[in-house]
Amino acid sequence: MRRHLFNVQRLTFNISIWLVLGGLIFTVFSSPLLAAPPAQAPDTPPSVSGGRALWTENCQPCHGPTGQGDGPASQNIPDPLPNFSDPKTAWQHIPAENFNVIKNGRVEKLMPPWGNRLSDAQIWDLTAYVWNLSVKPAELAAGETLYTEKCAACHGSSGSGDGPEASANMVSFTDLAVMTQRSQVELQANFKAGPEHASLNTLSEQEISQVLNYVRSFSFTVPQRDGILKGQVINATTNKPQGNIPVTLRIFEGNNEVEHMTTQADSTGNYTFEKLPTDHSILYAVEGRYKDISYLSDQPGLFTPDSTETTLNLNVYETTTSAEAINVKQLHYLISFTPDAVNVVQIFVVGNQGKHTYVGTNGQTFPFKLPQNAQNVIFENDPTGMRFVEADDGYVDTEPITPGEDSVTIVAAYKVPLADSLDIEVPLPADIASANVLMQDQGAKLNSPQLQFVEKREFQGDSFSIYNAANLKKDQDLVLQLTDLNKLAFAAAPAGPGAVATASGGLNQDHLRWTIVGLGGVMILLVALGYPYLRPQLTHQPATEEDSSMRRQKLLLLLARLDKAFEAGELDKRIYHRARAKYKAELMQLMEG
Numbered sequence: 001m002r003r004h005l006f007n008v009q010r011l012t013f014n015i016s017i018w019l020v021l022g023g024l025i026f027t028v029f030s031s032p033l034l035a036a037p038p039a040q041a042p043d044t045p046p047s048v049s050g051g052r053a054l055w056t057e058n059c060q061p062c063h064g065p066t067g068q069g070d071g072p073a074s075q076n077i078p079d080p081l082p083n084f085s086d087p088k089t090a091w092q093h094i095p096a097e098n099f100n101v102i103k104n105g106r107v108e109k110l111m112p113p114w115g116n117r118l119s120d121a122q123i124w125d126l127t128a129y130v131w132n133l134s135v136k137p138a139e140l141a142a143g144e145t146l147y148t149e150k151c152a153a154c155h156g157s158s159g160s161g162d163g164p165e166a167s168a169n170m171v172s173f174t175d176l177a178v179m180t181q182r183s184q185v186e187l188q189a190n191f192k193a194g195p196e197h198a199s200l201n202t203l204s205e206q207e208i209s210q211v212l213n214y215v216r217s218f219s220f221t222v223p224q225r226d227g228i229l230k231g232q233v234i235n236a237t238t239n240k241p242q243g244n245i246p247v248t249l250r251i252f253e254g255n256n257e258v259e260h261m262t263t264q265a266d267s268t269g270n271y272t273f274e275k276l277p278t279d280h281s282i283l284y285a286v287e288g289r290y291k292d293i294s295y296l297s298d299q300p301g302l303f304t305p306d307s308t309e310t311t312l313n314l315n316v317y318e319t320t321t322s323a324e325a326i327n328v329k330q331l332h333y334l335i336s337f338t339p340d341a342v343n344v345v346q347i348f349v350v351g352n353q354g355k356h357t358y359v360g361t362n363g364q365t366f367p368f369k370l371p372q373n374a375q376n377v378i379f380e381n382d383p384t385g386m387r388f389v390e391a392d393d394g395y396v397d398t399e400p401i402t403p404g405e406d407s408v409t410i411v412a413a414y415k416v417p418l419a420d421s422l423d424i425e426v427p428l429p430a431d432i433a434s435a436n437v438l439m440q441d442q443g444a445k446l447n448s449p450q451l452q453f454v455e456k457r458e459f460q461g462d463s464f465s466i467y468n469a470a471n472l473k474k475d476q477d478l479v480l481q482l483t484d485l486n487k488l489a490f491a492a493a494p495a496g497p498g499a500v501a502t503a504s505g506g507l508n509q510d511h512l513r514w515t516i517v518g519l520g521g522v523m524i525l526l527v528a529l530g531y532p533y534l535r536p537q538l539t540h541q542p543a544t545e546e547d548s549s550m551r552r553q554k555l556l557l558l559l560a561r562l563d564k565a566f567e568a569g570e571l572d573k574r575i576y577h578r579a580r581a582k583y584k585a586e587l588m589q590l591m592e593g
């Protein structure tokens with residue numbers, strides 16, 4: 001079954017094969033007798049942050065997001081890939097050798113050369129990034145403390161060998177020509193061999209490794225960690241601080257959760273996290289559990305360019321079993337066609353206007369049905385496969401519904417087998433303020449007693465017809481009548497959001513993810529274009545202390561970062577959806593007012 005599916009992994013694999021072939025050709029045409037010139041030391045310290053985006057784009061498909069060698073394309077490589085996150089491996093690596101491998105490749109082992117597409121400076125940044133994959137930020141912080149106490153007197157606080165007790169010919173840890181030729185293992189051996197270090201023999205192996213990783217940071221710049229994030233847990237049902245609960249700070253760097261830290265909020269609900277990276281690519285989320293329900297901060301936190309302090313509060317709520325505050329604001333439909341089926345992605349956006357988290361009865365919160373002729377149903381954002389329970393010829397969501405406009409998003413994808421004409425009847429679980437249908441223009445016609453045609457629009461190279469309906473009533477069916485299905489035309493090389501399903505008859509999780517990403521893009525465009533029916537309701541937010549241009553800058557940054565992280569498919573969807581809607585609404589309010 002999976003074999004038939006167009007999938008992202010295969011696509012990535014094709015790309016890597018192409019790269020490998022490209023590399024082979026490159027190697028064949030450059031003289032095989034000329035050994036690659038040795039790495040030239042870089043002029044300026046390579047930067048870990050500089051390598052991040054390059055890594056995501058070029059290396060992650062094989063080496064994996066955290067360098068463990070588990071990227072999707074690694075499945076097609078016979079030998080196991082190195083695990084860069086394992087200090088044992090990383091400590092053997094000589095930076096200049098890694099530079100050479102990255103630049104010239106090891107084509108026979110399927111490691112492509114990058115020298116023909118990346119500059120030396122970029123390859124150095126990647127070398128620094130690869131080193132950093134084995135280093136935990138907390139260890140670097142511990143290493144810094146040790147260094148200041150035990151090493152700076154001779155080696156100097158900047159590592160250049162100019163401390164008050166320095167001897168005549170100290171090596172400078174900032175000397176790139178030297179440091180790029182030393183592996184961590186070699187630094188360790190030299191450290192242990194040096195008689196001037198005899199008095200330091202009380203250091204444990206772990207401490208030595210921490211301090212030597214810190215020593216490396218004199219030649220490879222690592223992101224600064226001087227950020228402080230403060231916040232308060234507020235019980236938003238009672239509007240009082242909620243003290244004494246453990247809170248976790250989750251740190252997303254680029255596309256991945258790279259770290260988390262846990263602390264206890266004090267009796268007034270206040271918490272502080274320190275020594276945080278303040279890079280642009282980093283987003284923070286605070287998570288806490290209250291009465292067995294886990295809550296995430298309504299928006300992610302970040303540091304604005306010139307500040308090292310930021311605030312991120314966490315709301316928690318009392319629970320209720322009364323569904324009266326639950327509503328469905330929006331229903332979105334994306335329809336595309338394959339030769340054997342109509343492919344549908346259906347999204348209910350469920351909100352809670354109350355001040356309590358709705359927990360339902362027996363943990364079941366939101367019942368809904370899918371059209372009777374739906375097949376191959378899969379749900380997005382259901383990693384355990386247990387979120388949606390089958391019941392009463394439909395499904396029930398088990399996610400608690402926290403207060404908010406769009407606290408739960410139910411995304412189902414399914415196929416309806418093709419006939420010359422067919423009806424898709426969507427039973428409505430609640431009154432729905434607005435329904436939007438985007439149908440890819442492939443020759444079919446859509447009629448519906450409820451929907452009105454709005455217009456045609458191009459998205460990412462595909463043409464879509466947009467329809468809208470307002471104020472649909474619960475227990476009605478939204479009826480989509482599809483005709484002219486015998487006139488469908490299929491492009492040879494599908495592209496764009498609607499095409500996700502057209503390359504094959506099936507859908508899988510990767511597939512769906514791309515559909516959502518594509519659809520998300522479309523929806524975001526619509527909102528940006530000011531379609532009134534898609535505009536989030538602007539709630540008047542309490543004035544913040546930040547002045548509005550500052551806030552605007554922050555929001556724009558946040559949105560850009562959020563999208564990037566989400567497009568890579570790694571950012572927690574709960575954070576993404578909530579945050580995006582909120583920022584967008586706030587941003588528009590700022591722009592208008």
Ligand code: HEC
Pocket residue numbers: 016017020054055058059060061062063073077079081082098099101102106109110111112114126127130
């Ligand atoms: C097509 C898959 C693929 C891609 C893409 C890829 N690599 Fe590799 N890489 C490999 C394989 C396979 C090896 C192991 C080679 C070997 O066994 O010696 C490797 C080895 C390496 C090594 C040497 C490790 C060692 O133990 O000596 C480094 C460093 C490296 N890759 C960095 C990168 C960087 C940086 C990128 C992105 C610019 C990248 N790789 C992209 C497959 C890939």
Ligand code: HEC
Pocket residue numbers: 146147150151152153154155165166167169170171172182186187188190191194196197200211212215
């Ligand atoms: C009493 C002065 C002194 C102190 C304290 C000291 N060092 Fe050194 N260190 C030296 C001298 C002298 C050398 C040898 C000359 C050179 O290579 O710079 C050296 C060499 C080294 C080297 C080898 C560099 C290379 O060439 O590979 C490392 C690594 C090192 N020290 C790390 C440390 C660390 C880490 C600490 C603290 C835990 C420390 N040193 C504390 C004086 C000191």
